[in-house]
Amino acid sequence: MPCHTHNYDESIIIVSGEANCLVRGHQYQLNGYDVAFVPRGQPHRFINQSDAQMAMIWVYAGDEPDRLVVDGRYCSGALIWPARDLL
Secondary structure (H helix, E strand, O other): OOOEEOOOOEEEEEEEOEEEEEEOOEEEEEEOOOEEEEOOOOOEEEEEOOOOOOEEEEEEOOOOOOOEEOOOHHHHOOOOOOHHHHO
């Protein structure tokens, strides 16, 4: 998935494989049923970190799953996400 945001909170459970979770310049290594919580409006993405398949479960706190794809540099931290979008 490319770097993106949502208008709702999201929880992700890694059920197999390994993931590198990027959120506004922070990196988190996830595997073995680790859970990530991404608040609404935060640019994020998940990258498979292994040669094996990665599987995850997404739980959205909204009625219609959607995403807004944004410049990948917001996920890596190379660009600063505007504070007004953090509400």
